[in-house]
Amino acid sequence: ETAVFQTPNYHVTQVGNEVSFNCKQTLGHDTMYWYKQDSKKLLKIMFSYNNKQLIVNETVPRRFSPQSSDKAHLNLRIKSVEPEDSAVYLCASRWDGYSNERLFFGHGTKLSVL
């Protein structure tokens, strides 16, 4: 059962365009994340948001920016896409209770940059 919803499922665009992906979780979780999964299936964390604060920001290019209106939403904007941005972007959420490291993932948004 899906409780982390991502839109769109797929997006095809050209180099230099701006794109934005949406993510919403209905689990009442405290923290949300964006992961990037490349063509070799490698998963790397990009951002996490807790109470509207960016608490983890890995060394991603500045053209990427997370945007959150409340703790149930975390969108991802890419200002000017590059070919290497082609990947699947996975949104996840987590409850911040003690010893609870479990992440709940959305189905992903697949980005293809031509």
Next chain:
Amino acid sequence: AQSVTQPDARVTVSEGASLQLRCKYSYFGTPYLFWYVQYPRQGLQLLLKYYPGDPVVQGVNGFEAEFSKSNSSFHLRKASVHWSDWAVYFCAVSPITGNTGKLIFGLGTTLQVQP
């Protein structure tokens, strides 16, 4: 540095056969360990998780994993594989301290099931 190694990119087994997917981790101390599964065109789903305690943990759909501190391993096992188990399996590690939810994933092992 923390890392996870899944030495087998692809494993093929016959339906009904037993399965072991290997995972080695590198971490100073005792971490939380996870196995996630990714079915085609879906996000990751948790199979099982290890917190310090019983080294053998049971998961969903008949999966289990065994933690070994001496071998720095957390191998996934299943006694009898079903065709629906065809998926990519990810091992992940997370530090106990900090409670950041930041997971470090291995590269994944694709499980193919032959009829």
